[in-house]
Structure formats: C-alpha cells, structure tokens
Amino acid sequence: QVQLVESGGxxxxxxxxxxxxxxxxxxxxxTYGMGWFRQxxxxxxxxVAAISWSGAITYYADSVKGRFTISGDNAKxxxxxxxxSLKPEDTAVYYCAASKARATYAANAYDYWGQGTxxxxxx
Numbered sequence: 225q226v227q228l229v230e231s232g233g234x235x236x237x238x239x240x241x242x243x244x245x246x247x248x249x250x251x252x253x254x255t256y257g258m259g260w261f262r263q264x265x266x267x268x269x270x271x272v273a274a275i276s277w278s279g280a281i282t283y284y285a286d287s288v289k290g291r292f293t294i295s296g297d298n299a300k301x302x303x304x305x306x307x308x309s310l311k312p313e314d315t316a317v318y319y320c321a322a323s324k325a326r327a328t329y330a331a332n333a334y335d336y337w338g339q340g341t342x343x344x345x346x347x
Contacts, residue, residue: 233341257327
C-alpha cells in the first residue's frame with residue numbers, strides 16, 4: 225500500500241508563490257509516475273503536472289506552464305510543486321497522486337491519491 229500526504233497549501237495574494245509538498249510512504253517508487261491534480265468548487269478534477277520518478281520526463285497543463293514547476297527527491301520520497309505568479313483561478317484543492325505505470329495527465333492512470341491541500345489565491 226502507498227500513502228501520500230500533501231502539505232504547503234494556504235492563502236496567498238495574486239502574484240504570490242507557494243510550494244506544495246507530497247510525502248510518500250509504503251512501497252518503493254522506483255518506477256512510479258507522480259502527478260498533481262486540482263479541483264475547484266463545482267468543477268471536475270483537472271491535471272496540473274506530472275513527473276516520472278527519474279525526473280527525466282515532466283508534463284504540465286497549459287494553464288500552469290511557465291508558472292509551476294514539478295520536481296522530486298527519490299531519496300526522501302518527496303514530490304514538490306512550486307507555484308509562482310499565482311492567479312485567483314488557481315484556487316482549488318490540490319492532490320498528489322502516484323501511478324504504478326507512468327507519469328501521465330490522465331487521472332484514471334493513478335492508483336493512489338492523497339487527501340489534498342487547499343490553495344486559495346485572493347485578488
């Protein structure tokens with residue numbers, strides 16, 4: 225079994241930055257893909273970013289490209305999402321997810337999910 229715990233959410237003004245962290249525990253992650261998704265009130269969960277566990281491959285949603293950076297630390301079993309130039313439309317609950325297969329934008333490819341961390345961007 226795999227457990228994922230997100231942290232780092234909070235309230236920030238537009239233009240500000242936050243760094244989300246995802247701590248993984250349980251089975252080894254040598255071949256897992258990791259992703260970040262978000263869900264705003266009244267909206268469906270959407271892909272934000274993904275990274276292969278080697279870190280060699282990353283994907284980003286167009287809406288965050290150039291503002292957000294996903295990274296990982298294998299030794300610490302951590303994944304991060306650095307969010308810069310935040311906008312009110314980035315307000316959502318952010319979820320970390322792990323895929324046994326690969327890093328991908330498809331939510332249904334992920335096998336494990338964290339509980340989420342709230343990010344609120346005020347205008």
